[in-house]
Amino acid sequence: MTAGAGGRPGAAGRFASAVFGIAVLVFVLAPLLWLALRAFAGSWTYPHLLPSQWSLRWWSQVWDTPGLTSSIRLSLIITPIVTVLAMIVCLPAAYAIARYRFPGRQLVLMTIFATNAFPRFGLFITMASLFYSLNLMDRMAGVVIVQLIGTIVFMTWIPAAAFAAIPPSLEEAARDAGAGALRTFFTVTLPLAAPSILVAVILSFLAAFDEAQGTFLVGSPDIVTMPVQMYSLIGNYPDQVAAVFSIMLSIPSVLLLSLVRRRVLGGTIAQGFTIR
Amino acid sequence: MTGRRRLSERTRGFLLVSPPLAVIAVFIGLPIAFGVLYTLGYTGGFNDTISLIAQHQSTGWGIGAYRDVFGDSLFWRSVRATVLVTVVSTVLVVGLAWLIALQLRFRAGRWARLVAGVSVLPMFIPVVIGANAILSCYGSAGLFRTVLHALGWSEPPVFAYTVTGIIIGQLWTNLPFAVLMITSGVQGVPQNLLDAARDVGASRWQRFWSVLLPLNTIPTIIAMTFTVISVLGSFTLPFIVGPTAPNLLGPLMEGTYSALNRPQQAEVMSVFVFVLAAFASVPYVWANRRAARGVA
Numbered sequence: 001m002t003a004g005a006g007g008r009p010g011a012a013g014r015f016a017s018a019v020f021g022i023a024v025l026v027f028v029l030a031p032l033l034w035l036a037l038r039a040f041a042g043s044w045t046y047p048h049l050l051p052s053q054w055s056l057r058w059w060s061q062v063w064d065t066p067g068l069t070s071s072i073r074l075s076l077i078i079t080p081i082v083t084v085l086a087m088i089v090c091l092p093a094a095y096a097i098a099r100y101r102f103p104g105r106q107l108v109l110m111t112i113f114a115t116n117a118f119p120r121f122g123l124f125i126t127m128a129s130l131f132y133s134l135n136l137m138d139r140m141a142g143v144v145i146v147q148l149i150g151t152i153v154f155m156t157w158i159p160a161a162a163f164a165a166i167p168p169s170l171e172e173a174a175r176d177a178g179a180g181a182l183r184t185f186f187t188v189t190l191p192l193a194a195p196s197i198l199v200a201v202i203l204s205f206l207a208a209f210d211e212a213q214g215t216f217l218v219g220s221p222d223i224v225t226m227p228v229q230m231y232s233l234i235g236n237y238p239d240q241v242a243a244v245f246s247i248m249l250s251i252p253s254v255l256l257l258s259l260v261r262r263r264v265l266g267g268t269i270a271q272g273f274t275i276r
Numbered sequence: 277m278t279g280r281r282r283l284s285e286r287t288r289g290f291l292l293v294s295p296p297l298a299v300i301a302v303f304i305g306l307p308i309a310f311g312v313l314y315t316l317g318y319t320g321g322f323n324d325t326i327s328l329i330a331q332h333q334s335t336g337w338g339i340g341a342y343r344d345v346f347g348d349s350l351f352w353r354s355v356r357a358t359v360l361v362t363v364v365s366t367v368l369v370v371g372l373a374w375l376i377a378l379q380l381r382f383r384a385g386r387w388a389r390l391v392a393g394v395s396v397l398p399m400f401i402p403v404v405i406g407a408n409a410i411l412s413c414y415g416s417a418g419l420f421r422t423v424l425h426a427l428g429w430s431e432p433p434v435f436a437y438t439v440t441g442i443i444i445g446q447l448w449t450n451l452p453f454a455v456l457m458i459t460s461g462v463q464g465v466p467q468n469l470l471d472a473a474r475d476v477g478a479s480r481w482q483r484f485w486s487v488l489l490p491l492n493t494i495p496t497i498i499a500m501t502f503t504v505i506s507v508l509g510s511f512t513l514p515f516i517v518g519p520t521a522p523n524l525l526g527p528l529m530e531g532t533y534s535a536l537n538r539p540q541q542a543e544v545m546s547v548f549v550f551v552l553a554a555f556a557s558v559p560y561v562w563a564n565r566r567a568a569r570g571v572a
Contacts (some may be wrong), residue, residue, distance in 0.1 A: 014567065017383050020375065021391040028448065030395050031409035032401070034419045046417035047425040089299060092292040099348060102289030106568075108297065110561075115300055116502070118308070119509025119553050121526040121544035125533055126311030127303060129543065132325040145303055152296050210402035213511040230404040234516055239412060246405040257400040261393070 058240040068245060078140065078225060080109070082147045082208040083201060089198070090155035094186075094247030097156065098163030104122040109157075116153045116270055123149075124214040131218055143223045146214035151204035158199060158203070163189065175266035202256045308550070311543045315341050326539050333540040345544040353522035355548075357439055361514075361524060362507045365446035369503045370496060372447070373454035377462040378484075390458055399452035407516035410445040411436050441517045442524065446507050453506075454499035461489060461495035494563045501560040505553050525549055 039042070042053030062068050097105060124146065128137065136142030166189055174184040191199075214225035219228065225251050233242040304341025310322045317338050319327035327333060345351050372395075380392045398406055413438035414420045424432035435441040465488060473483045489496075511526035520526060525545055533542035 009362075017379055018387070020379065020389055022390050024372075024376065025394050028397055028451075030419055031413035031448070032397075032412045035405070035409040047422045049422055049426065078515075089295045093294075093296045096289045096292035100285045100289035100292075102286045103455070105289065108293050111300060112296060117303055117505055117553060117557050118304065119505055119549045121509050121529060122513040122549040122553075123304065123308070123509070124511075125539075125542050125546045126307040129314060129326040129539055130303075130307040130310060130322050130534065132329065133322040145299075148299065149303060152299065156296055193404050204399065206402075210404075212402070212404045213526075225405045227402050229407065230402075231512075231515070234408055234411070242408055243412075246408055249402055250405055253400040253402065257397075 009246070035243050035246055038240055039247055041240055055240075058238070058244045062243055062248070065241075067224070068229060068233075071224050071226050072248070074223065075226040078143060078147065079205060080207040082144055082151060083205045085144065086151040086155045086204045086208075087150055087201065090152055091159055094156045094159035095163050095189075107270040109160075112153060115149060115190070120150075121213055121217075126219050127178050128217055137218060138220065138222050140223060143215050143219040143225070146218050147208040147211045150207045150214075151212055154200050154203040154207060158200040159193060159197050162193040166192045199260050202260050206253055207255060213276050303349060312547060314540055315530070315544045315547055317341070329537065330539050331537040332536070341540045341544050345541050345548075349435050349543070350522060353529070354525050354528045357522045358508065358524045359552075361439060361442050362504055364502055365443050365450065365496050365507050366503045368443070368447050369450045369454045370458070370500055372451060373458045373499060374416060374462075374496075376455050377459040378488075380459055381462045381465075392455060394454040395455050399456075399542050403449055403510075403512045404516070406449050407445055407513045410441065410513075411517050414441055414444060436517065437519050439519065444513050445513045445517045446503075446510070449513060450503045452504055453502055457495040457499040457502075458492065461492040494567055495565045497559045501557055504556040508549050 037051065039058060040054050041051035041057030042058065044051035044053075093108075094104075097109060111207075127146065129231070131137045131142050136145065170188055170192070171184050174188045175181075179187065187189055212225075212230065215223065215225050216228045218233060219266065226245075230242065230245065233245055306322065310318075313321070314323045314326065317336050317340065319333075319335050327335070329345065332344075334344070341553050367504045376395050378394050380388045401409075412418055414434070416434045418434075418436070421432040421434065435444060469487055469491075470483055473487050509526070510524065511530060514524040515530070518527065522528075525548075529542045529549075531543045532538050532545065
């Protein structure tokens with residue numbers, strides 16, 4: 001297990017690590033590649049490893065299906081609204097948690113954590129009943145709220161950890177030099193925390209964009225976003241159409257991922273999930 | 277600091293944290309409170325509309341709804357499936373994440389970084405797509421069967437629409453978070469501690485058990501807790517990949533809520549899942565307390 005810990009790996013160790021690595025790569029990537037191939041398959045029957053015919057017609061079929069294009073539009077409207085709302089609601093709180101000592105600070109952190117500690121779908125079931133009473137079912141506002149709930153942890157904990165990592169002495173120096181509180185925040189604190197905030201923004205954007213189960217429960221039948229559309233695509237349309245739509249739905253994720261890959265792997269998320 | 281400044285810091289702190297707390301109170305606290313009241317038969321307040329829509333419910337204070345749900349054998353089959361999937365997926369997720377973390381730490385090369393990087397990829401793929409990908413890869417005409425067939429197995433197993441398929445999917449979707457937590461912890465263990473352990477004659481196994489693991493109790497517990505909660509609260513994956521019945525509690529809740537129009541019984545199941553999750557969170561709270569005291 002800890003093969004080669006601290007020492008030079010032997011040939012057997014290298015072999016084991018190669019096999020293990022290939023197994024992980026295949027496990028993670030194979031389903032995605034298999035799905036991606038399907039989007040270009042004209043006809044493909046078991047047990048052939050590759051399609052017998054290639055085709056691009058599924059791509060035009062997606063654009064010709066009205067329900068699919070309207071769900072794309074809806075997703076592109078709702079997600080930015082949720083992300084900006086999350087920033088407005090959470091970033092000031094993240095700063096306060098990092099910088100101010102006030103009674104109940106630990107409790108606030110735990111409460112925000114608790115939003116993630118409720119098994120999601122159980123929570124959505126109870127939310128739906130409240131939404132009936134507030135007339136938020138099948139409404140854009142209801143969907144925005146459902147998606148906002150999933151962003152709060154990212155948008156408070158990760159920026160809070162970033163703000164806390166900035167030495168207060170830097171802010172004090174700016175203050176001593178005569179800068180006001182706001183100016184200090186915008187010229188010293190915010191630029192230093194910006195990379196982590198970007199990670200939080202991207203994770204929140206993706207959390208909102210990809211949210212399917214709550215949107216499905218609360219937004220149906222009229223507010224159908226891209227991931228919710230997938231529920232009905234799978235099984236009701238040709239597999240190839242679902243595959244094409246899957247690729248389209250993954251594009252924002254893959255693009256945004258490549259922007260912050262290093263930071264995410266570098267422990268920004270991990271740091272954010274430990275209460276300090 | 278003067279007393280006045282401390283007071284204003286306090287006020288500012290409260291003011292700034294109030295918006296997310298208000299959102300949580302209104303859209304999480306309130307529905308849960310009224311949800312619990314509804315399961316106990318209270319149909320007033322915010323439960324007025326849902327109780328008009330419901331097909332079958334117990335009104336007036338009592339535990340009729342709980343009796344309905346707990347008396348149903350389909351519910352218990354679903355609970356068993358949920359617990360099984362939760363336990364098996366969590367063990368697999370955390371075990372695999374540890375292996376990836378160890379490989380990254382001790383084989384620090386391009387290959388190990390690539391493996392760790394790719395294992396995080398599913399975090400950025402929408403769960404619906406992950407579920408669809410798993411469904412088609414392990415389905416009757418999937419890659420998994422195709423490869424096994426090519427290797428000479430005439431009737432390879434189909435994991436689409438099975439509990440095994442759900443476990444494969446949970447492993448796929450929950451691996452990234454565990455890898456991030458555990459690699460970050462394992463990378464942070466100082467090399468001189470490991471060297472010192474080796475100098476006093478500790479084997480690899482001993483170094484793992486008595487140095488690496490104890491120093492990473494907290495990230496491991498965090499990874500476990502979040503995986504358990506994520507599996508308990510999942511709907512998409514079991515809905516798409518799982519069998520019709522007994523499926524996990526997520527799809528059962530949805531069916532009870534929407535198709536059967538029995539929101540009260542669905543909320544009883546929510547409360548049940550919340551209680552399970554509360555038990556699962558105990559080690560997390562304990563670990564963070566310990567960390568806060570500076571023990572770990």
